[in-house]
Amino acid sequence: xxAFLFGGGRGGLDVLAGWVRHGCDLEAGGAGAPARxxxxxxxxxxxxxxxxxxxxxxxxxAIRLATRYIEPEVLGELVADEANATRRNAAITAxxxxxxxxxxxxxxxxxxxxxxxxxFALQMLARxxxxxxxxxxxxxxxHPAPNIAQS
Numbered sequence: 001x002x003a004f005l006f007g008g009g010r011g012g013l014d015v016l017a018g019w020v021r022h023g024c025d026l027e028a029g030g031a032g033a034p035a036r037x038x039x040x041x042x043x044x045x046x047x048x049x050x051x052x053x054x055x056x057x058x059x060x061x062a063i064r065l066a067t068r069y070i071e072p073e074v075l076g077e078l079v080a081d082e083a084n085a086t087r088r089n090a091a092i093t094a095x096x097x098x099x100x101x102x103x104x105x106x107x108x109x110x111x112x113x114x115x116x117x118x119x120f121a122l123q124m125l126a127r128x129x130x131x132x133x134x135x136x137x138x139x140x141x142x143h144p145a146p147n148i149a150q151s
Contacts, residue, residue: 044070047065047070048070052087062090067093067094067098070094072098072101072102075091075095076091076106078090079095082116103125110137116147118140119148122151
């Protein structure tokens with residue numbers, strides 16, 4: 001589980017544990033806001049669950065933490081998961097906010113077989129704006145799937 005945190009360090013787990021312990025919507029609702037009951041699970045699992053919480057303020061806080069503490073590879077798998085659009089969108093936002101740190105992984109997503117994942121990776125790379133990926137992106141302009149070619 002620690003492997004998906006940046007550097008795999010305990011520091012990230014401690015931040016996540018404190019965030020979960022004090023309530024997921026601390027920033028949004030203030031000190032008196034009720035915490036979401038995400039069960040007695042690992043803090044990292046709770047963070048991933050918060051990425052799909054029904055409350056936008058909880059999701060926003062989870063996205064900020066995911067941006068900082070979850071590796072691009074884990075977020076990329078959430079993007080590839082078609083079962084949950086809310087979590088997928090949260091993962092896309094977190095990857096974009098990781099910026100240059102996520103570029104190499106996003107570039108590797110361009111060769112995935114799922115067309116929607118390739119399309120999302122192209123869109124994220126465009127929003128990040130790293131010129132180093134031009135050589136990987138340009139061939140996709142001739143992709144047979146119009147959604148990919150136009151992304």
